[in-house]
């Protein structure tokens with residue numbers, strides 16, 4: 001089986017990538033498989049910049065193609081926050097739970113119809129000697145008034161999909177893979193690779 005290396009330390013993302021790439025016949029390795037590699041600082045101001053930073057760094061160190069994912073939650077009533085700072089919204093060493101509670105409390109007085117939000121995922125594919133490819137994907141939803149569901153990770157328990165009457169955390173891994181920002185970004189990536197006729201993996 002061919003392997004795709006993802007420059008991430010996030011176990012939730014690894015699970016998402018596994019359910020997205022296994023059906024295509026790829027297995028996934030992540031930074032969890034390379035404990036000797038130090039954490040890559042996210043100094044960019046956009047998702048794309050951070051994805052490129054992470055992918056190019058690891059591709060250079062390992063001398064092999066690498067994908068990185070920089071993603072987050074964009075809430076309209078919060079002027080786009082937590083956005084690119086989604087992982088550190090409640091502070092540098094806070095948990096997913098702290099981050100989502102901060103969003104819930106900031107939206108406390110906001111009416112249901114005004115709680116529109118989207119997940120955004122930027123992917124960068126970097127390979128030695130090749131130009132890095134960057135794509136993105138989104139999924140639209142609403143921030144619920146309380147947590148629901150235990151699947152997924154991060155902000156999934158408060159991201160409500162009205163057509164399904166479920167939060168992202170109430171979806172199975174396969175259901176999430178059918179509609180997520182990450183799934184949409186991977187579709188774009190596959191299209192670009194195909195169009196450019198490049199052998200990447």
Ligand SMILES: O=P(O)(O)OP(=O)(O)OP(=O)(O)OC[C@H]1O[C@@H](n2cnc3c(O)ncnc32)[C@H](O)[C@@H]1O
Pocket residue numbers: 007008009010013016042069070071072073086087088096099119152153154155156168180182
């Ligand atoms: O940088 P890496 O090592 O990949 O892992 P990370 O967790 O730091 O990842 P990001 O910097 O991209 O920050 C993403 C934030 O957005 C959240 N997030 C991203 N995708 C999500 C998803 O599919 N469902 C719920 N939350 C998500 C996630 O919990 C983080 O707080």
Ligand SMILES: [Mg+2]
Pocket residue numbers: 042087
């Ligand atoms: Mg990160």
